[in-house]
Amino acid sequence: MNKTPRKRSRGSGTYISQSYRTHGIVLRTYKLAEADRIIVILTADHGQIRAVAKGVRRTTSKFGSTLEPFMHTRLQLVPRRNMHMIVQTETIHPYGMMLTNDYDSFGAASAMVETAEQLTRDEDITGASQQYRLLHGAIAALARRAASPIMLLTSYLLRALAIAGWAPTFDECSKCGVEGRHNWLSVPLGGVVCDDCAPPQTPYATDDVVALLAALLAGDWKVVSQAEPAQTRQATSFVAQYLQYHLEKTLQSLSVMDQG
Ligand SMILES: [Zn+2]
Incomplete structure (x- = not known):
C-alpha cells in the first residue's frame, strides 16, 4: 500500500491522522448515490464494519476489484460520524476472482458470507474475530477446491453456529x-436425542449420517470424503434447517443446499 501523506484534505486537518488500518473479507455491497457503494466487511480485529467507498462503481476507480464480495483486502479507513469511509485498499487474497468461474463454489461462498453477516451483526469483537478466522479458512478452502463446495459449506455452517453459541450435539442426547449413538435428529433440540427424549415425528438418521454430521462439525475430512450422496443430502438438509431455526431472517443463498 502506498504511504498516504499526512496533509490537510477535504477541509479537515484530522482527516488522515484519525485513520486506521485493518483487513477483512468483503461480505456484500450496496449501491449508494451515483458511483458509490456501502461495503460490509468482516474484519480480523474490528468486527463487522459498514463503510462507504466513494466512486467505486466508476471503471477508473482506484479501488478496482478490491471491494468485491469474498475478496480478502487490506483497508485504510477514516471514522465518520455516521459511517466510516474507505480511503485505501490493497488485495491480500483475490478469492473473489478465484470463485467467480465455478458455480457451486460461488454459491457456497455466497451462503457463507450471508451467514457470517447475520451472525456478526451484533457480535462482540472476540466472537467476530473467531467468525472471521473460520470464514477466511472456509473461503480459502473453497478457492483452492479443497473439498466439495457443499461439504465445505455444511461444515462451515455447523462451526459458525457453534461459535455463535448454538453448537449441535451428535455424541450424546x-x-x-445420556451418552452413546442416538439416531433421532431434532432441529429444535439441537442434535441427536435418545429414544426416551425424541418427540413424535422426529426424523430418524442412520449411524452413518450422525457420524457424518459429527465429522463435519469436527472438520474430520477423511470421514466426510467417504460419505455417500444420500447421507450427504440428509446431513446438509439438517444443517440448513438448523441454521434457519436460529437465524431470524431467511437466507436466500441457502438454496444451494437443496442440491445435496
Ligand atoms: Zn435423552
Whole structure:
C-alpha cells in the first residue's frame, strides 16, 4: 500500500491522522448515490464494519476489484460520524476472482458470507474475530477446491453456529445428556436425542449420517470424503434447517443446499 501523506484534505486537518488500518473479507455491497457503494466487511480485529467507498462503481476507480464480495483486502479507513469511509485498499487474497468461474463454489461462498453477516451483526469483537478466522479458512478452502463446495459449506455452517453459541450435539442426547449413538435428529433440540427424549415425528438418521454430521462439525475430512450422496443430502438438509431455526431472517443463498 502506498504511504498516504499526512496533509490537510477535504477541509479537515484530522482527516488522515484519525485513520486506521485493518483487513477483512468483503461480505456484500450496496449501491449508494451515483458511483458509490456501502461495503460490509468482516474484519480480523474490528468486527463487522459498514463503510462507504466513494466512486467505486466508476471503471477508473482506484479501488478496482478490491471491494468485491469474498475478496480478502487490506483497508485504510477514516471514522465518520455516521459511517466510516474507505480511503485505501490493497488485495491480500483475490478469492473473489478465484470463485467467480465455478458455480457451486460461488454459491457456497455466497451462503457463507450471508451467514457470517447475520451472525456478526451484533457480535462482540472476540466472537467476530473467531467468525472471521473460520470464514477466511472456509473461503480459502473453497478457492483452492479443497473439498466439495457443499461439504465445505455444511461444515462451515455447523462451526459458525457453534461459535455463535448454538453448537449441535451428535455424541450424546442433546436433551438428557445420556451418552452413546442416538439416531433421532431434532432441529429444535439441537442434535441427536435418545429414544426416551425424541418427540413424535422426529426424523430418524442412520449411524452413518450422525457420524457424518459429527465429522463435519469436527472438520474430520477423511470421514466426510467417504460419505455417500444420500447421507450427504440428509446431513446438509439438517444443517440448513438448523441454521434457519436460529437465524431470524431467511437466507436466500441457502438454496444451494437443496442440491445435496
Ligand atoms: Zn435423552
